[in-house]
Amino acid sequence: MVEAMDVRQNGALASIRDLRVWFELRRFGFGHAGYVHAVDGVSFDLGYGEAVAVVGESGCGKSTLMRTMLGLHRPTGGQVIFEGEDVSAKGRRAMKGYRAKVGYIQQDPYGALPPFMSVERILAEPMIINGISSAAERRERMHKALAEVKMTPVEEFLPKFPHMISGGQQQRVVIARSIILGPKMLVADEPVSMLDASVRVEILKLLRNLQQTLGLAVMYITHDLSTVRYFSERIFVMYAGQMVEKAPIEDLLREPRHPYTLALLEATSDPDAANATKFRDVPPGEPPSLVKPPAGCRFHPRCSRIIKGLCDQEMPPDFEPCPGHYAKCWLYR
């Protein structure tokens, strides 16, 4: 909540306030059996035109966070505020208007494109739904969007079906579709993890470029720390439904504060033959169950710097060891 008081509040495109998204578990289809605490008390602000990366392991809640921001899940508690309006309070029609302002780039491009629609049809769909009835305008927007993602000559690609183009090109079509309504924010869910190493960098650079030329805010969700520095200004590290560290990217890489972030950095390798001769110092075990998360700090069962009697009992708040750098860890009290 510290950050909510931030001076940047006025300049924020989206603010997330103490967001909780819990899923109810039922025994034999009925009867309450607890909650999955997928997102549990997340707060942050996203500025206009700002790119942030959300990093975490699978099951840490980053996809749930993203889907809630897109309006696909209703928050159990807290708010998603977009341009001063509470998204979760919107009705169906207002929601449609909101979705036009938020583009979504899926992880698996082939799965995200309907196989029986041509590129032209795929790109036209969101415009038809959102009431752009002039065919000439639709054509113009299509050409512009495909040119933005460097799929030229445009005419050659429009009649093609998803299976006729390569994985990199499929992802470009997904990106073109996400920007075609002129959104203010893009949510990219592991946009390159299904692509080949050589294409990955190309797509990331394209996204970075779009973000800067179109002034888009981007939430880039990934588990791969090595790509974030080329892409975003700030980085949020998630663990077991919470954001354990929020910091500008260079700060975080130079001086990571949370023990979990340290472990992530230690586990990420650069190609170097010396790697083969040493063991990596990574914590054993696995992330906790989100049904019954551990008391206190959620990382304490794996943490080597645990303060007995504190970390295992009380949940740490966001501390700010240096301005703009937040860590949810008792070490910085």
Added chain:
Amino acid sequence: MPESTLLNIENLVLHFRTTKGVVQAVDGVDFDLGYNQAVVVIGESGCGKTSLARAILRLLPRNTKSYTGKVVLNGFDVMPLDDEQFRRQIRWVKMSMVPQSAMNALNPVLRVGDQVAEPSMVHHGLRKADALVQARRMFEHVGVPEDFMSRYPFELSGGMRQRVAIAMALVTAPDLILLDEPTSALDVLTQANIMNMLKRIKQEMGTSFILITHDVATSSELADRVAVMYAGQIVETREARRFFGEPLHPYSKKLMASVPRLRGNVEPEFITGQPPSLIQPPTGCRFAARCSERFERCTEEPPMVRSRVHGVKCWLYA
């Protein structure tokens, strides 16, 4: 051939028949592997890495068009063996494999302990009780708690299932294990834990590894040697400690430059263009169309230029 060579492959060819023509998935591959060594095969998807593993272990699909070459294991040519002999004498006895996404291929209705015990019963003729003792030892090696033996796969996390799959490959104590993308579906911390475990097994049990991956950064965690594969061929083989600093082949250079790095301040670059079709690969150098250093000779097939420690399939070094 020096005494220390465990596996020696010469001119290995594996072609598939498809409705569109013959896919030259593995096209004249040579390489050597010493005892207690790890070689990593890196390349983009569709370059024939997995087919190479299948060719070595003779796990051939039905549409195989041609399968020729020499696979010499411990100085013994295994190609003349018929399929039954190969199954009895080689597969899982001398070489085993952890196939791609093995962790999702465990039998869901059998306890994982029984699944790990099975290879020793089939290949070493052990009774079930003895095989379970072996399996228990393997669980210890791969870092899975012993009481997990009686669990079913769905009760295990992805990392634990991957360890079980590795235990299945290890239990018959083969000289060589082929790992096909063993960590690509796992989280970073789990990935690092599994790589630590593989390094320990290499030290403790003296096993050799062929690690197939598209993830160059992770490959360096285990590599003694590197083989770069492009369009069905190996274009460079080299000692890891030289390769990661200074790759030779233009494709290797581009591949290395495309790896995003966490440390240091190098902007990654991308490789323009796409790999050629393996149905009618271009004559001459297969990388020529994407290569920034090509010249007239590249229209002819380049030779593998060898020294004692490396091989580069490129006219620049001829």
